[in-house]
Amino acid sequence: MKIGELARRSGLSAHTIRYYERIGLLPYADRDRSRQRDYDASILTWIDFLGRLKTTGMPIREMLRYAALRENGSGTEAERRLLLERHREHVRARVAELEACLLVLDTKIAGYADIEKRIEDHDAHQRTRRNQQAGARQAGSR
Amino acid sequence: MKIGELARRSGLSAHTIRYYERIGLLPYADRDRSRQRDYDASILTWIDFLGRLKTTGMPIREMLRYAALRENGSGTEAERRLLLERHREHVRARVAELEACLLVLDTKIAGYADIEKRIEDHDAHQRTRRNQQAGARQAGSR
DNA sequence: CATTGACTTAGAGTGCGCTCGAACTCGTAG
DNA sequence: CTACGAGTTCGAGCGCACTCTAAGTCAATG
Numbered sequence: 001m002k003i004g005e006l007a008r009r010s011g012l013s014a015h016t017i018r019y020y021e022r023i024g025l026l027p028y029a030d031r032d033r034s035r036q037r038d039y040d041a042s043i044l045t046w047i048d049f050l051g052r053l054k055t056t057g058m059p060i061r062e063m064l065r066y067a068a069l070r071e072n073g074s075g076t077e078a079e080r081r082l083l084l085e086r087h088r089e090h091v092r093a094r095v096a097e098l099e100a101c102l103l104v105l106d107t108k109i110a111g112y113a114d115i116e117k118r119i120e121d122h123d124a125h126q127r128t129r130r131n132q133q134a135g136a137r138q139a140g141s142r
Numbered sequence: 143m144k145i146g147e148l149a150r151r152s153g154l155s156a157h158t159i160r161y162y163e164r165i166g167l168l169p170y171a172d173r174d175r176s177r178q179r180d181y182d183a184s185i186l187t188w189i190d191f192l193g194r195l196k197t198t199g200m201p202i203r204e205m206l207r208y209a210a211l212r213e214n215g216s217g218t219e220a221e222r223r224l225l226l227e228r229h230r231e232h233v234r235a236r237v238a239e240l241e242a243c244l245l246v247l248d249t250k251i252a253g254y255a256d257i258e259k260r261i262e263d264h265d266a267h268q269r270t271r272r273n274q275q276a277g278a279r280q281a282g283s284r
Numbered sequence: 285c286a287t288t289g290a291c292t293t294a295g296a297g298t299g300c301g302c303t304c305g306a307a308c309t310c311g312t313a314g
Numbered sequence: 315c316t317a318c319g320a321g322t323t324c325g326a327g328c329g330c331a332c333t334c335t336a337a338g339t340c341a342a343t344g
Binding site for chain 2: 049052055056077078080081084085087088091092094095097098099101102104105106108109112113115116119
């Protein structure tokens, strides 16, 4: 698979794939006879996992640490696990934080809903009064 | 309250407070006789809410829209409500996304835990074998 | 009256994570 | 044979949200 296809299938741009290789997030890719990168489909699994780390806010610095451990192969599992466990705690904390903010947003939105409701009631009241006055005029004009 | 105290109480730096005023996130603050900003405690409520928007990933551009509506006072409630409701949906989606990632992390971590357990079992087995051999040697030497 | 320390402004610099441009090389189709 | 499209490298540029520097003002304190 060449870089263009990998880009399409991974959702990254070819620019980004080269950038990731340059900084060491992706392993140095084998090149074909004309020095073009030739990828194995298995790289997609890794890119997908990197995407999860990125989505959950892991900085590239830390992804690099993980990628380096992975390159070193067996013997680094305990450290990789520790890294992911620490990251998982960050993510859990982040979810809790967002949920707390959601409560604040709910309250704020409910407040605006109240204001709008009061305005509607007020308008309805005004209409009723105008209708009553119109009715009174009609009644008087008979 | 001067900027230093507001910085301490809000958690923002004085630099950031001035920056926020410059771009319009914070209203232009009244100055005292020596042109220093003089804040009312009520600004803390606004800064706190801005913090919630920021924490939940709202870009400054959008906070500016909200701040501008707020400055325009009454009559903008419906639009402010809409803006917050849209943002709330973004946040909910984000929480769902993070929770999906947490499942992936759980699986990955469990995988590493398995590997480590297998290694431990293997080591224990090796130790048992060595002990048995040592026992056999001792028995033979008696 | 001199110093200290918190404040003022305008504008430059930083860190992150890409993103793009320029100039080039290949392999294939017309 | 040449034109095209997809690839290559290297390095510059960008958007975001600050963060800091320099040079200056001011009020209070020793």
